[in-house]
Amino acid sequence: MSLQTRVLGSIALLLVLALLGGSAALVLNARAAAQTEVHTAFHGAAESVRDTMKGNVAHTVTLREVVASFEGQRHVRAALVNEDGRVIVQSQIAQLDNPAPGWFAWLIEPAPLSITIPINLPQFPCVLQLLTDPRSEMAQSWGHVVTAFLTMLAFCAGAMAVVSLAFRHALRHLKDLQAGMLDVSRGHYQTRLEARGAPEFAELADGFNHMAGRLEQFSDSNRRLEQQINQVQEEERAGIARDLHDEVGPYLFALQVDASALVKSTEPETRGRGQAIRDAVMHIQQQVKDILRQLRPASELEFGLEAAIADQILFWSRRYPAIRFERSVGSDLALDRRGEDTALRIVQEGLSNAVRHGNPGLIRVVIAGQPDGVRVSVEDDGGGLKQSAAGLSQMGLPGLEERVRALDGRFIVEDLPGKGVRLVALLPDRRVREVA
Ligand SMILES: Nc1ncnc2c1ncn2[C@@H]1O[C@H](COP(=O)(O)OP(=O)(O)OP(=O)(O)O)[C@@H](O)[C@H]1O
Ligand SMILES: [Mg+2]
Incomplete structure (x- = not known):
């Protein structure tokens, strides 16, 4: 259930409880008031009739006048009854425009009172009866109660409307905050909230903005750090490659020359050994060349990304002839040199992981342009992500993620259990990145 x-x-x-309580109080008040009103009127009337009767009531005309004086009264009715119990004449209370409903009358009706006054007229023995009639009083109370109830109802409805408006207003700020949090969790640290509304919300927005600002700073400095690390790594690899090339290369060449000289010997055994040494040296030279390519793939980019990827595939297909390699590299990709370098690293690590950790029959490399950048994917059918074996550095995938993040891109490792692994990188359009 939502907070609202x-x-x-x-x-x-x-x-609603207050309304019910108020209504009950209204009914109790009305009941007490009706009782007081009707009984007071009755006692007053009885007193006055008794006073009248003390005088000389010599004929029925006077008695009829007494009864008629009660005509249209609100609380008391009078009746003249003869000795046979027949009503000779009786008064009626005033006409009721809006009588109280039965249930309300039942709730507040006061206890009935009546009095019988014997009249000593020798030729017309009779009695004068007075009795309470609360209908008029109850109709009046009903009117008051309805008015008071409607007033309370209007107040409750107004209070509800005001509270729900205030709540909706407050929730709007919370929704802004929620949207901002979501944005930040997606890495959009530039998100800021407008500090408006009640001071509490303005403070919340200030706090959020402060947090987003700090995250933006951290993210910038992280990105710079990652770029520096990548650069240092590049430089280190380049240094190792240079050393390998400069230190080992000449000696291998010298060995090859010496072995070639031995091959020309007249001694058959020396010739055979010379040939074996030359074959071994040529093999080492080929290995060193491959290692140099691995260490300095960027240099391969001089012939374009497609050529560099073809080289990588050749490197592995020579070693794993049973694996089928497929590649598709789109033309005119929106990548700058760093983007191409990153794409090549992804392919390099993806191929190496697939052959080392999976048991694939097919490895597919696809690099394709998209409206907002370039999608690089390396997919194998080697059975899905394996548990990492002890002793492996496991720096490959995290390293790729850092590289892609440094370009503001997205990197996803999709595990397709039973099928294989797919590395997907979305590299932003170089024009977008250059503007940013
Ligand atoms: N294509 C794949 N098929 C099966 N498992 C894989 C695949 N790629 C990665 N893995 C699993 O994920 C782990 C992490 O890969 P990652 O590339 O980060 O490290 P690594 O290859 O073990 O070491 P490094 O790349 O640092 O030499 C691997 O050890 C392996 O268990
Ligand atoms: Mg790896």
Whole structure:
């Protein structure tokens, strides 16, 4: 149940309870007031009739006048009854425009009172009866209660409307905050909230902005750090490659020359050994060349990304002839030199992981342009991600993620259990990145 529903529901419940309590109090008041009003009127009337009767009531005309004086009264009725119990004449209370409903009358009706006054007229023995009639009083109370109830109802409805408006207003700020949090969790650290509304919300927005600002700073400095690390790594690899090339290369060449000289010997055994040494040296030379390519793939980019990827595939296909390699590299990709370098590293690590950790029959490399950048994917059918074996450095995938993040791209490792692994990188359009 949402917070809004809970709070508004609780307030509505309280208001309904208050309404019920108020209505009960109104009914109790009305009941007490009706009783007082009707009984007071009755006692007053009885007193006055008794006073009249003390005088000389010599004929029925006077008695009829007494009864008629009660005509249209609100609380008391009078009747003249003869000795046979027949009503000779009786008064009626005033006409009721809006009588109280039965249930309300039942709730507040006062106890009935009556009095019988014997009249000593020798030729017309009779009695004068007075009795309470609360209908008029109850109709009046009903009117008051309805008015008071409607007033309370209007107040409750107004209070509910004001509270729900205030709540909706407050929730709007919370929704802004929620959207901002979501944005930040997606890495959009430039998101800021407008500090408006109640001071509490303005403070919340200030706090959020401060947090997003700090995250933006951290993210910038992280990115710079990653770039520096990548650069240092590049330089280190380049240094190792240079050393390998400069230190080992000449000696291998010298060995090859010496072995060639031995091959020309007249001694058959020396000739045979010379040939074996020359074959071994040529093999080492080929290995060193491959290692140099691995260490300095960027240099291969001088012939373009497609050529560099073809080289990588050749490197592995020579060693794993049973694996089928497929490649598709789109033309005119929106990548700058760093983007191409990153794409090549992804392919390099993807190929190496697939042959080392999976048991694939097919490895597919696809680099394709997209409206907002370039999608690089390396996919194998080697059975899915394996548990990492102890002793492996496991720096490959995290390193790729850092590289891609340094370019503001996205990197995903998709595990397709039973099928294989797919590395996907979305590298932003170089024009977007250059503007940023
Ligand atoms: N194509 C794949 N098929 C099966 N498992 C894989 C594949 N790629 C990665 N893995 C699993 O994920 C782990 C992490 O890969 P990662 O490239 O980060 O490290 P590594 O290859 O073990 O070491 P490094 O790349 O640092 O030499 C691997 O050890 C392996 O268990
Ligand atoms: Mg690896």
